[in-house]
Amino acid sequence: METGRCNLIIGASGSGKTVLMKCMVGLLRPDLGEVYYNGADFTNMDATQKTQIRKEIGMLFQGSALFDSLNVEQNIMFPLNMFTQDSFAEKLKRVNAVLERVNLEGVNKKFPAELSGGMKKRVALARAVVLNPKYLFCDEPNSGLDPQTSLVIDKLIRELTIEYNITTVINTHDMNSVMEIGDYILYMYQGKKEWEGTRKDIIFSKNQLLNDFIFASDFLKDAKDMRMLEETGKIPNERNMDELTRP
Amino acid sequence: MHQCTEIGFGSLGIVAIISVFIGAVSTIQTAYQLVSPLIPVSTIAQIVRDTVILEFAPTLVCIVLAGVAGSRIASELGNMRVSEQIDALEIMGINTKTYLILPKIAAALLMIPLLVVIAMVLGIWGGRLAGTAAGIIPANLFDKGLTSDFTPYNVFFALTKSYAFAFIISSIPAFFGYHVRGGALEIGRASTKAVVVSCVLILFADYILSALLL
Numbered sequence: 001m002e003t004g005r006c007n008l009i010i011g012a013s014g015s016g017k018t019v020l021m022k023c024m025v026g027l028l029r030p031d032l033g034e035v036y037y038n039g040a041d042f043t044n045m046d047a048t049q050k051t052q053i054r055k056e057i058g059m060l061f062q063g064s065a066l067f068d069s070l071n072v073e074q075n076i077m078f079p080l081n082m083f084t085q086d087s088f089a090e091k092l093k094r095v096n097a098v099l100e101r102v103n104l105e106g107v108n109k110k111f112p113a114e115l116s117g118g119m120k121k122r123v124a125l126a127r128a129v130v131l132n133p134k135y136l137f138c139d140e141p142n143s144g145l146d147p148q149t150s151l152v153i154d155k156l157i158r159e160l161t162i163e164y165n166i167t168t169v170i171n172t173h174d175m176n177s178v179m180e181i182g183d184y185i186l187y188m189y190q191g192k193k194e195w196e197g198t199r200k201d202i203i204f205s206k207n208q209l210l211n212d213f214i215f216a217s218d219f220l221k222d223a224k225d226m227r228m229l230e231e232t233g234k235i236p237n238e239r240n241m242d243e244l245t246r247p
Numbered sequence: 248m249h250q251c252t253e254i255g256f257g258s259l260g261i262v263a264i265i266s267v268f269i270g271a272v273s274t275i276q277t278a279y280q281l282v283s284p285l286i287p288v289s290t291i292a293q294i295v296r297d298t299v300i301l302e303f304a305p306t307l308v309c310i311v312l313a314g315v316a317g318s319r320i321a322s323e324l325g326n327m328r329v330s331e332q333i334d335a336l337e338i339m340g341i342n343t344k345t346y347l348i349l350p351k352i353a354a355a356l357l358m359i360p361l362l363v364v365i366a367m368v369l370g371i372w373g374g375r376l377a378g379t380a381a382g383i384i385p386a387n388l389f390d391k392g393l394t395s396d397f398t399p400y401n402v403f404f405a406l407t408k409s410y411a412f413a414f415i416i417s418s419i420p421a422f423f424g425y426h427v428r429g430g431a432l433e434i435g436r437a438s439t440k441a442v443v444v445s446c447v448l449i450l451f452a453d454y455i456l457s458a459l460l461l
Contacts, residue, residue, distance in 0.1 A: 027334055051340035059338045065331040079339055 292392025324424030
């Protein structure tokens with residue numbers, strides 16, 4: 001997975017995306033293989049060594065995973081309390097800065113139950129990036145969100161990835177997200193890597209399983225139709241590809 | 248502190264009500280059974296005192312606490328597991344067993360014996376109140392019976408039981424809640440199972456400790 005880019009893991013429900021992600025972050029131990037962070041074998045580290053790596057990891061869970069008994073400010077401050085020796089004022093300044101970054105000023109004292117789905121995701125994202133992590137993992141960040149809010153979340157993740165030069169790994173089966181922010185895409189099928197490439201490559205892939213998956217989406221139905229016309233030579237292909245793959 | 252407040256103050260009301268009524272019922276039923284005129288009326292107070300201290304305060308109150316506090320612990324941890332809050336803590340490098348479960352066990356070990364002591368006092372007072380209100384035993388005779396042949400070891404025994412039960416009430420529900428897999432249905436099942444297993448273990452521990460210490 002490359003730094004400063006959005007690396008997407010796509011696949012149908014039950015293909016193993018979440019299990020793979022949990023293995024990457026150490027929540028599950030893989031039966032075979034290792035996970036490396038900058039060349040260091042994370043899988044076989046002891047608890048102390050893993051803690052050092054985990055300080056550099058931020059994760060956005062599918063259900064946000066905000067702590068119910070803490071308000072927004074306390075949720076975001078939680079990693080700062082755990083891993084820094086900063087004063088309360090410094091921590092609060094950092095919390096307000098990330099809240100502003102995710103466009104959620106003024107909600108410090110609200111509890112998770114008082115927030116909408118999109119707001120919860122943004123608070124969770126703020127908590128994930130408050131320690132300036134090197135690695136950001138997002139497990140289906142658009143799950144349960146309307147298309148407009150999904151777009152907001154996708155753009156926010158992309159901006160933070162570039163701004164903080166993070167290695168971002170996103171699980172999704174939302175093709176809108178793939179075409180919007182996917183720099184590197186890994187397609188999983190029944191627990192295995194079936195295909196990898198960029199969002200431009202994905203349209204022209206010859207992999208039948210991948211094609212069945214991505215062209216099931218209405219968003220790319222037009223792309224499929226245009227591709228068929230290109231292959232039969234009925235329309236020139238360069239202009240259409242630019243239109244389809246433009247972010 | 249938060250856990251102490253939840254387990255201690257959160258259960259105080261139900262403990263108080265149960266203790267008072269248990270003491271009252273004990274007095275009335277003991278008086279009903281003591282029909283021989285050869286046995287002094289003050290014996291009722293002795294029996295109520297020893298019954299409340301030895302059994303009702305530690306065992307009965309802790310069985311109720313297994314339902315009140317135990318189900319709360321199992322549900323809270325189960326909900327945290329299902330909503331991935333425990334995973335979020337693990338990602339931050341926190342040992343979730345130490346962070347989530349240990350404070351609950353420590354709070355239980357601190358607060359439940361205190362609740363048992365309160366239950367003893369209120370149980371005996373409830374018995375006195377019921378005895379005098381029903382005309383079964385005058386207050387002065389009750390007080391006389393309370394102080395005669397008092398064995399301090401009984402209080403030590405009761406507190407030993409309460410510490411054992413406190414550990415059971417906090418650790419068993421924490422185990423079931425922490426290892427929930429699934430959704431709301433499984434949280435409910437875990438909570439119910441936690442209470443049932445806790446109650447059975449409390450009764451088992453009650454028997455073992457009684458056999459060993461008495």
